[in-house]
Amino acid sequence: MRPARSLVLALATGSALALAAPGTDALAQGTWPVKPVRMVVPWPPGGSNDIVARAIAPRLAEVLGQQVPVENRAGASGTVGADVIARTEPDGYTLMLHSVTHLSNATLYAKLPYDTLKDFTPIGMVSTQPTLLVVHPSFPVKSVKDLIAIARAKPRQVLYGSAGNGSAPHLSMMLLSQLARVELEHVPYKGGGPAMAGLLGGEVPLMIATVPSVIGQVKTGKLRAVATASARRLVALPDIPTIAESGLPGYEMSPWMGLWGPPNLPRPIVDRVNAALGKVLAMPEVRDSLLQQGLEPWAMSTEEFARLLPRELDRYAKLIRASGARVD
Secondary structure (H helix, E strand, O other), rough: OOOOOHHHHHHHHHHHHHOOOHHHHHHHHHOOOOOOEEEEOOOOOOOHHHHHHHHHHHHHHHHHOOOOOOOEEHHHHHHHHHHHOOOOOOOOOEEEEEEEEHHHHHHHHHOOOOOOOOOOEEEEEEEEEEEEEEEOOOOOOOOHHHHHHHHHHHOOOEEEOOOOOOOOOHHHHHHHHHOOOOOOEEOOOOOOHHHHHHHHHHOEEEEEEHHHHHHHHHHHHEEEEEEEEOOOOOOOOOOOEEEEOOOOOOOOOOOOHHHHEEEOOHHHHHHHHHHHHHHHOOOOHHHHHHHHHOEEOOOOOHHHHHHHHHHHHHHHHHHHHHHHHEEO
């Protein structure tokens, strides 16, 4: 692993770093970006991260004046794509849109080729990522109480899918299992798209999935929505109760997505991208599109985002350790 770089130092002394970092001269001359800005999504096509990236990338291109191509670099619950960013030159031409799984991987994996906080430059929050407990229509569950009853009658016989070990849907289901005191059997897939295919094909009867990846199937009857894992009901599905309302008070999981750059990304570039992101998320057509898919745009300053990361890392670390989940 390369020598650790301090996130706090990077934020506090961005101007000093900018004097020596690649890409700063172009920014100072008012020419950055002079070529396309690649947005790496460390998940397969079809998942919620990919959906959000492709919703905001064209508008970011308009604001920045350069194309923003989306590149999927999937593998190992997002760690393959993250490693690409950790090793990239900080010239502002490669960014990463990743979920909170980026933080949970720090505890889930025995060893990573990068430091989850120090080897990335935080830019800003993009959106919260509400999730739904959904079931295949053939599975006789219409409420959280139904699921708990079946799970208690058949411990470890009820299967559920997820986007992978340590993914937000996996951790959301683990929290449900812990609060309900039931044992379910986890089937990890290699991303949200494959997991959804497994659910629709009947390989697994249920999962907690991100709203963008299931809302179409729910509305067409291919899947049945049982409850939302968020603290409040969704604008897109107001009749679906929360898990907390359904018999597990205190349950709340609100995953999110954010934008990062390589380590030591110059602060002027960070500020430029954060400002552009804020403009995009405020566009009515972008907000409406995300809200209708069950996502909530959430603009945040770089400083706010940087302060959030260690708190969320600790929160998910405690959940993973309590569950005993691990990837070697």
